[in-house]
Amino acid sequence: MVNNLTSPHEYPGKLFVVEGIDGSGKTTQLGLLAKWLIAEGHRVFVTEWNSSALVKAATKTGKRKNALTPMTFSLLHATDFADRLLYKIIPPLKAGMIVLADRYAYTAFARDATRGVDRQWVRELYSFAVRPDLALYFRVPIDVSLDRLMARRVKLKFYEAGMDLAGARTRPRASACFRARCWTSMIGWSTNSAWKRSTPPAASWNSSASSAT
């Protein structure tokens, strides 16, 4: 199968992606970018990770019962992604819009690999994904991201904190470990040709700055 993720797409629209661990500032910056683009007269559509209604119930049930294996977790996210790609991402791209994606396939590459799923298998799994025109990785120290989340009194969820992986016992500690492993994994994926590390052009893009929450 042709790997779409490594070949430029032919839609008239543009796909911009932000990646990074929670608390890295990517959602804040994406929101600012959306506002700016709209103010400049562009038509913009924002899509978030894991937001398709199709598998929401399955993911919720699986998480509640702690019955998700790394493989089923990975496949559920891929189903969610495939659903969003066809109904939410490709149509605006065809219509010449700018699609801003808060997390993309690279999140799956990092998280699934961290959970022990074969890297190459995950890569093949997402080979149907549209290649972003630009993907920015928000690189931030683990402790900074964790401090931000704690300051916002965000409740660290079981799976998001990586509590399903053996090791640390408390959520903050598990979360820090999981983030560190995802972070390392993402850096590994950053060699991808579609992937550019974010080089902050201004203070507002400095993902370590306290404003970027």
Add this chain to the structure above:
Amino acid sequence: MVNNLTSPHEYPGKLFVVEGIDGSGKTTQLGLLAKWLIAEGHRVFVTEWNSSALVKAATKTGKRKNALTPMTFSLLHATDFADRLLYKIIPPLKAGMIVLADRYAYTAFARDATRGVDRQWVRELYSFAVRPDLALYFRVPIDVSLDRLMARRVKLKFYEAGMDLAGARTRPRASACFRARCWTSMIGWSTNSAWKRSTPPAASWNSSASSAT
């Protein structure tokens, strides 16, 4: 990733698979085989296609709203399969039992390819599956299978009848077309080394016989 489906497994149990279009007699024969094996003193576990509780709601909702794309349909089935593999198939194999599977990954290969999903992608998707010790394909003429289903007053379901594919307008006609295309696809997959076409050793295995319903 090592393709498990092409390498013999190392569990003490045995995995026997039956494949074929609905009405080919495979479920009847598998039931008879299960009874015989149990009578012979073997410990047997029977598993059916698409029977995991994990994605049941998602599949049901997607089907009801006719919102499933070939890709999401494929991924949901793969999620179901991955869940069953880990919780229902591998444990009895580890325990030295005989697992009888009514449909296996080959059903996905045939159906997904018929719906236009890339063959190689589906094959990679299921590369985590355990290779069966024996896979039997029940080859039966399309009209015979359809006559059997109609005689049993089986209501042909939308997706099972392939109504999501453009073409035939009535369910029996759509079903016949879909079966024919799956049938052809399955024959294509039958070159797989783990795959043996069923050569009926006795009348009860003759999938065209009227008793095989």
